Amino acid sequence: MRQKTVMSEQRTDSATYCSTTVQSQDEDRWLACGYASGAKQRALFALYAFQIELRRIPGAVSEPALGEIRLQWWREAFEEIRSGKPVRAHPVVEEIAETGLASESYAALIDGAIDAAAYPLYGEGFADIEALEQWLMSADGAIDAMGVKILGGDQELADVAKKAGSGFALAREGRGLAPNLAEQVADRARAIAVNTRQLLAKASADVTPALLHLALTKLYAARAGKAFPIRKRLKMFSAMALGRF
Numbered sequence: 001m002r003q004k005t006v007m008s009e010q011r012t013d014s015a016t017y018c019s020t021t022v023q024s025q026d027e028d029r030w031l032a033c034g035y036a037s038g039a040k041q042r043a044l045f046a047l048y049a050f051q052i053e054l055r056r057i058p059g060a061v062s063e064p065a066l067g068e069i070r071l072q073w074w075r076e077a078f079e080e081i082r083s084g085k086p087v088r089a090h091p092v093v094e095e096i097a098e099t100g101l102a103s104e105s106y107a108a109l110i111d112g113a114i115d116a117a118a119y120p121l122y123g124e125g126f127a128d129i130e131a132l133e134q135w136l137m138s139a140d141g142a143i144d145a146m147g148v149k150i151l152g153g154d155q156e157l158a159d160v161a162k163k164a165g166s167g168f169a170l171a172r173e174g175r176g177l178a179p180n181l182a183e184q185v186a187d188r189a190r191a192i193a194v195n196t197r198q199l200l201a202k203a204s205a206d207v208t209p210a211l212l213h214l215a216l217t218k219l220y221a222a223r224a225g226k227a228f229p230i231r232k233r234l235k236m237f238s239a240m241a242l243g244r245f
Helices: 003-023 029-033 040-060 064-082 091-099 106-114 128-152 155-177 179-201 210-222 228-241
Strands: none
Touching: 003 029, 003 040, 003 179, 029 040, 029 210, 029 228, 040 064, 040 091, 040 106, 040 128, 064 091, 064 106, 106 128, 128 155, 128 179, 155 179, 155 210, 179 210, 210 228
């Protein structure tokens, strides 16, 4: 009985770690998760915490090879879960295992996101806006596509979310990622938002929490990526209640 209690406490702690990490590092997605519930919400927190772990790697290592080692660590963590091996003692890995994110059905998106996370290690930058957009689709868009699938959305909506996710990342972070493309970021982000908004608005209420942060794309584009704490809450509520993306 004691062992069951300890396991329950560990799971609670890992869930809290993931939600707290997302709250502190990605408030937009954290707010969106507030519209999901139960196991689905927990899975989204685990997914976004994993994304944050990948983002941290370039700034935490002194050379690309060390970053590649950390990325391989994550690949192996997923593989071990899928093969039934003991789960690594890391709160995000524990939540990945607990919430089913290591499922083979998500493997292509997860592997793509991990592979994309290697690019910033080498500091090569982006030659044009198309290259930046394509990278963001693999890095950020893949996470948004997976969020759609977690909440029961179909492949068509997941594909739209992947595209829209690149636009959101462009608007919010594109200037910092590619200062040489700063003048093009806002226009491309707005174009993506316009092209995807109607399809996003068709999502069911059950799936919409995985998409709500995407409703902020045009606002971030207009504000050069700067935050707008109150307005974004109102915008996300409107998107949830009325489907206004």
